């Protein structure tokens with residue numbers, strides 16, 4: 001499969017190159033040259049397929065033949081070694097639980113898939129690849145875990161000091177081996193800016209092979225299509241008019257849903273559910289795209305002021321504002337509303353949602369006001385214990401820690417503090 005740069009000033013490239021480089025030389029995001037819908041048969045019989053079979057059919061056109069069929073099947077199988085259950089709250093609202101992976105974050109799937117692809121491409125190369133990733137919370141743990149022990153790959157994670165939860169911090173600072181955590185005196189946008197700057201810094205790129213593991217990387221972004229397929233498989237016999245409400249930060253997840261829709265998955269509409277970082281909500285109202293510095297919220301994995309995948313969403317809709325408006329609604333909610341929603345979900349449905357899922361729930365409810373015949377699936381993107389303080393405080397109840405979390409909580413944190421780009425560079429040139 002060929003990929004082109006959305007800045008249109010770089011040559012087309014292979015899947016391998018897109019994965020290894022992350023960004024195109026013109027700083028554009030890569031996008032697949034063609035998207036071929038899957039057969040009607042596939043969707044008609046999807047409930048007879050295993051998750052790994054569905055995933056393979058979904059991703060193969062974007063990866064073959066650079067990773068051969070057998071290897072790709074293994075990668076997919078290995079990536080998806082946990083459940084993706086739907087929990088129905090009522091006849092209009094379900095949640096798709098994406099937190100059953102090793103770090104209990106939906107990013108586990110993308111990170112595991114990408115790590116295995118990079119591992120495959122790297123098996124006969126002696127050059128090391130350095131994966132550089134900025135995290136506002138969940139990415140770090142998922143990437144660190146996904147890449148742990150992968151040969152020829154070093155992972156460097158930048159996270160904003162004091163702005164991720166204790167559990168998240170433990171998950172990204174306690175692994176050791178090929179994983180290093182850099183603790184940045186700043187906010188997430190500072191981390192992301194440093195990473196972007198490193199990719200433009202020839203002194204670095206001439207001496208080392210840098211790549212990203214944020215959702216700008218096609219191998220992190222595309223496997224997220226699987227979620228939407230898995231939800232459809234579980235709901236198709238019961239509901240028509242399936243709508244997804246996606247708690248969005250960098251908009252990689254929702255954009256992958258739109259790719260699944262391009263493949264023919266019958267999704268009626270998307271809802272981008274946002275906290276107070278609302279540039280897309282505003283854009284859909286005003287047609288003005290106005291990136292802003294991020295503000296801190298209790299759903300901190302969505303504290304993004306300038307969502308990197310929005311250009312891909314524009315591309316999918318051929319840069320047509322009307323087409324985008326028809327397919328996407330967006331709502332923005334305050335922390336107070338988010339907490340009220342967590343309480344409501346707990347009281348009305350006896351279900352514990354994390355703050356991101358609760359924002360997704362609010363988006364679903366807002367959409368249902370004008371579309372009562374829809375069935376809205378909000379994605380539950382993190383396990384509630386990853387935001388333990390907020391969750392326990394709001395529902396006024398202790399929650400039991402799952403095993404994945406118990407295993408890191410007593411480990412010793414190891415991080416290197418940096419405060420400017422210079423610090424990052426010094427570390428990398430080590």
Ligand SMILES: *Cc1c(COP(=O)(O)O)cnc(C)c1O
Pocket residue numbers: 105106107137138139215247248249250251252253254301302356381382
């Ligand atoms: C990363 C993340 C999001 C946002 O996903 P995007 O693909 O960046 O829009 C939402 N919820 C949680 C828990 C996350 O970690």
